[in-house]
Amino acid sequence: MAGRTKYLLDEADMPTRWYNIVPDLPEPPPPPLHPATREPVGPADLAPLFPQALIAQEVSGERYIDIPGEVLDVYGLWRPSPLFRARRLEQALGTPARIYYKYEGVSPVGSHKPNTAVPQAFYNAAEGVTRLTTETGAGQWGSALAFACATFGLDCEVWQVRASYDQKPYRKIMMETFGATVHPSPSDLTESGRKVLAVDPDSTGSLGIAISEAVEQAAADPSARYALGSVLNHVLLHQTVIGEEALQQFRLAEDTPDVIVGCTGGGSNFAGLMFPFLREKLAGRMSPEIRAVEPAACPTLTRGRYAYDFGDTAGLTPLLKMHTLGHEFIPAPIHAGGLRYHGMSPLLSHIYELGLLEAVAVPQQECFAAGVRFARAEGIIAAPEPTHALAVCIREALRCKETGEEKVILTALCGHAHLDLPAYQAYLSGQLVDNELSAETLAASLAGLP
Amino acid sequence: MAGRTKYLLDEADMPTRWYNIVPDLPEPPPPPLHPATREPVGPADLAPLFPQALIAQEVSGERYIDIPGEVLDVYGLWRPSPLFRARRLEQALGTPARIYYKYEGVSPVGSHKPNTAVPQAFYNAAEGVTRLTTETGAGQWGSALAFACATFGLDCEVWQVRASYDQKPYRKIMMETFGATVHPSPSDLTESGRKVLAVDPDSTGSLGIAISEAVEQAAADPSARYALGSVLNHVLLHQTVIGEEALQQFRLAEDTPDVIVGCTGGGSNFAGLMFPFLREKLAGRMSPEIRAVEPAACPTLTRGRYAYDFGDTAGLTPLLKMHTLGHEFIPAPIHAGGLRYHGMSPLLSHIYELGLLEAVAVPQQECFAAGVRFARAEGIIAAPEPTHALAVCIREALRCKETGEEKVILTALCGHAHLDLPAYQAYLSGQLVDNELSAETLAASLAGLP
Numbered sequence: 001m002a003g004r005t006k007y008l009l010d011e012a013d014m015p016t017r018w019y020n021i022v023p024d025l026p027e028p029p030p031p032p033l034h035p036a037t038r039e040p041v042g043p044a045d046l047a048p049l050f051p052q053a054l055i056a057q058e059v060s061g062e063r064y065i066d067i068p069g070e071v072l073d074v075y076g077l078w079r080p081s082p083l084f085r086a087r088r089l090e091q092a093l094g095t096p097a098r099i100y101y102k103y104e105g106v107s108p109v110g111s112h113k114p115n116t117a118v119p120q121a122f123y124n125a126a127e128g129v130t131r132l133t134t135e136t137g138a139g140q141w142g143s144a145l146a147f148a149c150a151t152f153g154l155d156c157e158v159w160q161v162r163a164s165y166d167q168k169p170y171r172k173i174m175m176e177t178f179g180a181t182v183h184p185s186p187s188d189l190t191e192s193g194r195k196v197l198a199v200d201p202d203s204t205g206s207l208g209i210a211i212s213e214a215v216e217q218a219a220a221d222p223s224a225r226y227a228l229g230s231v232l233n234h235v236l237l238h239q240t241v242i243g244e245e246a247l248q249q250f251r252l253a254e255d256t257p258d259v260i261v262g263c264t265g266g267g268s269n270f271a272g273l274m275f276p277f278l279r280e281k282l283a284g285r286m287s288p289e290i291r292a293v294e295p296a297a298c299p300t301l302t303r304g305r306y307a308y309d310f311g312d313t314a315g316l317t318p319l320l321k322m323h324t325l326g327h328e329f330i331p332a333p334i335h336a337g338g339l340r341y342h343g344m345s346p347l348l349s350h351i352y353e354l355g356l357l358e359a360v361a362v363p364q365q366e367c368f369a370a371g372v373r374f375a376r377a378e379g380i381i382a383a384p385e386p387t388h389a390l391a392v393c394i395r396e397a398l399r400c401k402e403t404g405e406e407k408v409i410l411t412a413l414c415g416h417a418h419l420d421l422p423a424y425q426a427y428l429s430g431q432l433v434d435n436e437l438s439a440e441t442l443a444a445s446l447a448g449l450p
Numbered sequence: 451m452a453g454r455t456k457y458l459l460d461e462a463d464m465p466t467r468w469y470n471i472v473p474d475l476p477e478p479p480p481p482p483l484h485p486a487t488r489e490p491v492g493p494a495d496l497a498p499l500f501p502q503a504l505i506a507q508e509v510s511g512e513r514y515i516d517i518p519g520e521v522l523d524v525y526g527l528w529r530p531s532p533l534f535r536a537r538r539l540e541q542a543l544g545t546p547a548r549i550y551y552k553y554e555g556v557s558p559v560g561s562h563k564p565n566t567a568v569p570q571a572f573y574n575a576a577e578g579v580t581r582l583t584t585e586t587g588a589g590q591w592g593s594a595l596a597f598a599c600a601t602f603g604l605d606c607e608v609w610q611v612r613a614s615y616d617q618k619p620y621r622k623i624m625m626e627t628f629g630a631t632v633h634p635s636p637s638d639l640t641e642s643g644r645k646v647l648a649v650d651p652d653s654t655g656s657l658g659i660a661i662s663e664a665v666e667q668a669a670a671d672p673s674a675r676y677a678l679g680s681v682l683n684h685v686l687l688h689q690t691v692i693g694e695e696a697l698q699q700f701r702l703a704e705d706t707p708d709v710i711v712g713c714t715g716g717g718s719n720f721a722g723l724m725f726p727f728l729r730e731k732l733a734g735r736m737s738p739e740i741r742a743v744e745p746a747a748c749p750t751l752t753r754g755r756y757a758y759d760f761g762d763t764a765g766l767t768p769l770l771k772m773h774t775l776g777h778e779f780i781p782a783p784i785h786a787g788g789l790r791y792h793g794m795s796p797l798l799s800h801i802y803e804l805g806l807l808e809a810v811a812v813p814q815q816e817c818f819a820a821g822v823r824f825a826r827a828e829g830i831i832a833a834p835e836p837t838h839a840l841a842v843c844i845r846e847a848l849r850c851k852e853t854g855e856e857k858v859i860l861t862a863l864c865g866h867a868h869l870d871l872p873a874y875q876a877y878l879s880g881q882l883v884d885n886e887l888s889a890e891t892l893a894a895s896l897a898g899l900p
Contacts, residue, residue: 004461004526005461005523005526005527006461006526006527008458008460008461010458011454011455011456011458073455074829076454076455076456077455077456077534077538077828077829078829084527088527088601106556107829108828108829108830108831109829110868114829147829150825150826151538151826151829170620170868170869170871170872173871173872173874173875173878174831174868174871176874176875176878177822177825177831177871177874177878178825178826179826372627375600375627375628376600376601376628376629378527378558379524379527379528379557379558379559379564379597379601380527380558381558381624381627416868418560418620418624418866418868418869419620419868419871421620421623421624421627421869422620422623424623424626424627425623425626428623428626428627
């Protein structure tokens, strides 16, 4: 045999606590502000939207937070997830680089999203909440929350960005199979949605609009709360199980990553893999380069402004200090629905500003070319989002081929494309365009910053 | 925590040989016959369709056959597959039974089919074949062969049963992503297809027709061979990696199955799980009941005749002694496309005749109800085919609830439904009917036996 293909951990080796990077950073991230007072928001401001336990995690200064047993029980359905060595891809590329991918597609909905959906549903149920509302872009997050709500007996209502709702009809069926209710966004069920439809009845929507709709509904119902699938500190916190497992798996592989690459929409998947490695780097125990990849159609880190902005389009959320394209920005309907967000996690934005993270934007055709190449070598058809990371892995591996460097590349393969296959069909039939963001559109959108 | 959820094996514990049950049976199965002479077919008769290595496996009397290293390397992309204890389902049902499922949905295409597609592509490539043709029902097999052909550099051409081609458009995209060419069947590309279309231009097709088309094409091209995804001895042989792993995993669980349940279309998935356990039973080391589940719309074992019949509709294959509904039978377009086959594996049919196997037929609505129940408890949305097995598991678990028996139930969860979600949509919206086979249709079809 050619050598080991994957590194598995036993259920007993699953991490039992989440890692909070905040206390390990040289400076704390700027706090969210109340839009009226421009003062830092307090727990009371967030109480209509989130349960107390999650608010406490959002502002926590503790380095580690224990994972409740009820959450570990559900994690056990798919965690620990495998770490793969991409030997067949390395061979196909003829590279001396060693490529590893941490694969989250083994989860019930095929992505990393249940890592946070499950604790979010758990804490809400524990505090007596009976209904959760949320938005979803590609549908990965909505499916994850639908599954988590089925697990803890909560009602689940999802606003799915219109572009994805139309492109990915199977996502809606998955959410309904888990018992959720799904609306396309913008919808006429909310004031935020109706406002958008009044201006553009054919709006393809955006994550920002869908967030407004879900937040508006939760705020109006005392037994409901809102759940967010990325961006916030507690979401990134929950995802750190990915990186904690990967660290253990690299010990099994007796190897150390030189470059860590992941796609970033709101930032939770990449942060989840990367934070535990960044902890090791900050402590001087390893020194990987860390590289975020975003779509050229929605290049938040590489072309956005680092400023206070709303997390949603209607301006219902606190102001978040983050890299943003402007909260009214509506990205082109590229197939990586999970990367179509105008902002970036404030925590990840802060880390980028600290110089601990590089970023690069890639056009979607190169990403799908990488996805097809990867599928034919490794068998897994990657979701459109992580094809962005694969494209940059392949760039790096081919660079190593030229220089002869035996670099160790680690990437976050955060999900499969089973419900996104029409995107591959569009690529294979030559119908995709790159949709790079124009300077004019960007300038107009940034002009709307609060 | 509630207790262990899954039993994983290390890559190093992957079985290195396939198990051939034939030498362990009290009587050998009846041989395939040449349709003209009614004499047993020899290797020369099969040479236009299959490579020598697979013909040798088809008639082998060896108890174990070594798995080539090149095949083990590819198996390593997803094998060993996990064995799960369905604790959450047990709890939801309130049963004292312990339910285990061996999950093959972790493979590149989401089912057990790559277990045989990979060795079939390997042996063909090793003997200089450059193109493989095949049929596919639900699309699982076509996807598996497309992936396997990409791995070993073969061209792949697939005839997909029209009913599935229309119901499951994502399957075609998956096959194309792996580089295959896909035709709906019946097609006008073959004489067999044109004959069917002349009688019924709107034919929804059948596995029997699609096999005729693929066989006809392979036989006409000296550099091509045909690949079959179930039914034949060598296919069942390759699937025994499932059961060999499950035996190891039950040792880890310190448990022993009392009932083994699986769905049967051509029979390969269930045989793959069950044969190693049947070996143990025949040797007196355990004593599980073994139960095959088939759809009420295509009830081969429970209502078919045990007779020599063609494997395909046009009568191009050897005669196989099997439980059959008649080779001209066209089943109702139920959503379990993989179970819409007029015959049954001759080896499994023989084992059924020996009294070593029970069989039961289940209507599709009960199956999807079981699938939804399972999804909400375990997170996995099962393919329509294994929901048949889940329905019977749930029947058994609820019987145990009444009697208080702590039976250990093992089932073959041979794939997920990510590309079959419209079937769940049809069920959830109340559009499914049971399509039980009528006595008149059955009698008419059996009248056409050769």
